[in-house]
Amino acid sequence: xxxxxxxxxxxxxxxxxxxxxxxxxxxxxxxxxxxxxxxxxxxxxxxxxxxxxxxxxxxxxxxxxxxxxxxxxxxxxxxxxxxxxxxxxxxxxxxxxxxxxxxxxxxxxxxxxxxxxxxxxxxxxxxxxxxxxxxxxxxxxxxxxxxxxxxxxxxxxxxxxxxxxxxxxxxxxxxxxxxxxxxxxxxxxxxxxxxxxxxxxxxxxxxxxxxxxxxxxxxxxxxxxxxxxxxxxxxx
Numbered sequence: 245x246x247x248x249x250x251x252x253x254x255x256x257x258x259x260x261x262x263x264x265x266x267x268x269x270x271x272x273x274x275x276x277x278x279x280x281x282x283x284x285x286x287x288x289x290x291x292x293x294x295x296x297x298x299x300x301x302x303x304x305x306x307x308x309x310x311x312x313x314x315x316x317x318x319x320x321x322x323x324x325x326x327x328x329x330x331x332x333x334x335x336x337x338x339x340x341x342x343x344x345x346x347x348x349x350x351x352x353x354x355x356x357x358x359x360x361x362x363x364x365x366x367x368x369x370x371x372x373x374x375x376x377x378x379x380x381x382x383x384x385x386x387x388x389x390x391x392x393x394x395x396x397x398x399x400x401x402x403x404x405x406x407x408x409x410x411x412x413x414x415x416x417x418x419x420x421x422x423x424x425x426x427x428x429x430x431x432x433x434x435x436x437x438x439x440x441x442x443x444x445x446x447x448x449x450x451x452x453x454x455x456x457x458x459x460x461x462x463x464x465x466x467x468x469x470x471x472x473x474x475x476x477x478x479x480x
Contacts, residue, residue: 253344256349258352258353259351264280265281279297281316283329284312286310316409349379350375356382410430412426413427442477449479
């Protein structure tokens, strides 16, 4: 009975907690938040000043004692308190998009192969951030369900999930992950390689945002047609 009542007065929220960006899904509304996993912190007072886009916009425009912190490294929590603040901000922002008032149920994706300690840290952070119930799912499984692969069939389906800090590779069959591998090479590393290439080959310094654009516009895992794009940077 109580479950039926809670369904009427609370939200179901899904969170893709990434090293670079975090996406939030609100049931019935779709993806409602896509913001950088960045928190601006006053290192003198340890005060949280901004989260997400607002924190990213503060970079380079604030005094030296205000730093941008990425609370996740290689897909796992490196700063519990900052992660809790970021999750609280995201959950509250998503929750306000509907008229339901009870604390939400939250599903959080975690990289495959995370330890019990790392998984517990995500669970505790989400609970402390205001979730009524917390459910965890391995990211390759969530991706497979999202693209409607036949995960329960007696066949193997391979998922390669390239994030910002980690790449998850998993083979899924009969409703479970048969084999998985987690690599610490992902989108951020590709961005850094593009920045290094531009510096070494053309003596031009570009930022992370520009490198990300180049990767998306002309990057390819397979050889294909010649493509080009124009970028601006600072001469070295």
